[in-house]
Amino acid sequence: MGEIVTFRNGHRQYSYEDHSGERYGRLTVLKRIRVEGRQQYDWLCRCDCGNETVAQTGGLLRGSTRSCGCLAKDVGALRKTHGLTGSRTYISWRAMRARCLNPQDKDYPRYGGRDIKICERWGSFENFLADLGERPEGKSLDRIDCNGNYESGNVRWADDKTQSNNRRSSRYLTHDGKTLSIAEWAREAGIPTGTFWRRLKAGHSLEDSLRDKRRARVNS
Numbered sequence: 001m002g003e004i005v006t007f008r009n010g011h012r013q014y015s016y017e018d019h020s021g022e023r024y025g026r027l028t029v030l031k032r033i034r035v036e037g038r039q040q041y042d043w044l045c046r047c048d049c050g051n052e053t054v055a056q057t058g059g060l061l062r063g064s065t066r067s068c069g070c071l072a073k074d075v076g077a078l079r080k081t082h083g084l085t086g087s088r089t090y091i092s093w094r095a096m097r098a099r100c101l102n103p104q105d106k107d108y109p110r111y112g113g114r115d116i117k118i119c120e121r122w123g124s125f126e127n128f129l130a131d132l133g134e135r136p137e138g139k140s141l142d143r144i145d146c147n148g149n150y151e152s153g154n155v156r157w158a159d160d161k162t163q164s165n166n167r168r169s170s171r172y173l174t175h176d177g178k179t180l181s182i183a184e185w186a187r188e189a190g191i192p193t194g195t196f197w198r199r200l201k202a203g204h205s206l207e208d209s210l211r212d213k214r215r216a217r218v219n220s
């Protein structure tokens with residue numbers, strides 16, 4: 001959500017949401033501009049490919065405008081060169097869907113079974129590819145917040161080292177008959193996951209590691 005900017009013009013007061021600095025697909029919003037002949041204001045954006053382009057608010061927010069036009073070209077080229085369904089990226093997409101949606105999948109209990117969801121947009125492989133790009137060699141699909149969903153902003157292509165650092169917070173601990181991940185325990189106690197994790201690694205009990213919120217804040 002951008003900041004709401006309010007201004008006066010004569011006696012009337014106007015307001016708009018400022019999307020400057022936000023990212024939509026490959027686009028980073030630079031500033032709000034008025035294009036001649038348009039009733040509404042639009043947004044000057046820089047695309048990851050280096051081009052500048054003007055995008056309309058609706059297109060950005062709906063997710064239909066995600067590049068200067070280079071994205072559609074890239075996806076088109078990809079489809080021509082390997083055929084989408086044979087690619088590494090397609091294999092990742094299909095595995096993600098199996099983990100979350102197919103109760104027969106071996107990983108389903110840790111994903112779909114824990115209510116990890118896939119955003120509606122990524123029901124389409126082409127959208128998934130458009131948002132994340134092709135999977136680089138040696139990398140795999142990684143959620144930044146292990147308890148979060150598969151959706152834009154929470155997913156990246158990461159190497160195995162990043163993944164194992166991240167996976168620590170999805171380890172499960174049971175206490176008082178309740179089973180939560182490390183990240184969930186930390187959130188519940190109001191302390192940073194890293195702090196909680198360091199205490200556990202230093203040999204403190206789960207109970208001790210969750211206690212003393214104030215000290216946790218000072219340390220973090």
Ligand SMILES: [Zn+2]
Nearest residue numbers: 047049068070
């Ligand atoms: Zn571009």
